[in-house]
Amino acid sequence: MSRHDPVLSKETVEWIAVGEAPSGNYVDATFGRGGHSRCLLERLDASSRLLALDRDLTAVTAARALAERDARVIPHHGAFGNIAAILDEVGMSEVQGAIMDLGVSSPQLDDSERGFSFRSSGPLDMRMDQSQKLRADTWLNEASLSEVTKVLREYGEERHAVRIAQAIVRARPLTTTIELAQIVAGAQPRSTPGKHDATRVFQAVRIFVNSELDELRAGLDGLFPRLVHGGRLAVISFHSLEDRIVKRFFRSHSTPPRVPREIPIKNRDIVVPGRIVAGPIRASDREVSQNPRARSALLRVLERAA
Numbered sequence: 001m002s003r004h005d006p007v008l009s010k011e012t013v014e015w016i017a018v019g020e021a022p023s024g025n026y027v028d029a030t031f032g033r034g035g036h037s038r039c040l041l042e043r044l045d046a047s048s049r050l051l052a053l054d055r056d057l058t059a060v061t062a063a064r065a066l067a068e069r070d071a072r073v074i075p076h077h078g079a080f081g082n083i084a085a086i087l088d089e090v091g092m093s094e095v096q097g098a099i100m101d102l103g104v105s106s107p108q109l110d111d112s113e114r115g116f117s118f119r120s121s122g123p124l125d126m127r128m129d130q131s132q133k134l135r136a137d138t139w140l141n142e143a144s145l146s147e148v149t150k151v152l153r154e155y156g157e158e159r160h161a162v163r164i165a166q167a168i169v170r171a172r173p174l175t176t177t178i179e180l181a182q183i184v185a186g187a188q189p190r191s192t193p194g195k196h197d198a199t200r201v202f203q204a205v206r207i208f209v210n211s212e213l214d215e216l217r218a219g220l221d222g223l224f225p226r227l228v229h230g231g232r233l234a235v236i237s238f239h240s241l242e243d244r245i246v247k248r249f250f251r252s253h254s255t256p257p258r259v260p261r262e263i264p265i266k267n268r269d270i271v272v273p274g275r276i277v278a279g280p281i282r283a284s285d286r287e288v289s290q291n292p293r294a295r296s297a298l299l300r301v302l303e304r305a306a
Contacts, residue, residue, distance in 0.1 A: 015232060015277065024097075025092045027092075032054065034066050052076065055128050057077065083226075094228045100234070102238060103212075103237070114126070124140065125137070127210065139208070145169050158204060164188070184201045224273075234299060234300070250300055254274040
């Protein structure tokens, strides 16, 4: 299996597994190849349980292999948007800590057959869950011009969405990642310094195909209420769309509601469910030099306060 260096693993584990011998139920909602999980298991006591969740079937295979060596691990195939139902299924009514490491993982990018990378030729797949029906090529070849334009603009924040969408529709049918990358490059009026021309388009299509932003909102809504008092949720995001959702969620759950001055409510009677305890934390220069994909990572941590 491909190597995957977990981003901000030391910092993430230190923030959610607090104390000398942390104990209880923990969730790695994006197991990947288990980098964060293994760091977390090193700190947890023998009675703890760790839900190793991923929608990627290859990642689930890795989680099952880890579970064979460590009885504390509970491997599970599923999307974290369904986390509330999954926690019920595995018998975790309360959670002491949870990790969400968003976006595409290094093994997914490095495997050309998965279709996530514009740097090598592969099928236009882009499914994080290989069992789902919708693939990138199916959608790109069937969607209307207005639909493609909207996705590129909203999920890729692509300034030239109309031109690129028109080029995609003219070139259909598309079958490979290199085809898409070349079409995007040819439709760009100018290149963006320091960034591949296809970066935003591949991000947009991937986010749409996997419903990533909707899954993120559902995952946050499902995980936070399960945290015990003092339990913590750590989220690592990699682009502005993800981080905006996380930041707004954290702010809305840690800010007192606005109460009209004429209403006689004392500050001590206002319940604020959460408290931001860390973030945004960026990877160190040393980590970025060893793992360039850590450059855009942002870690935020929210604690259940009530």
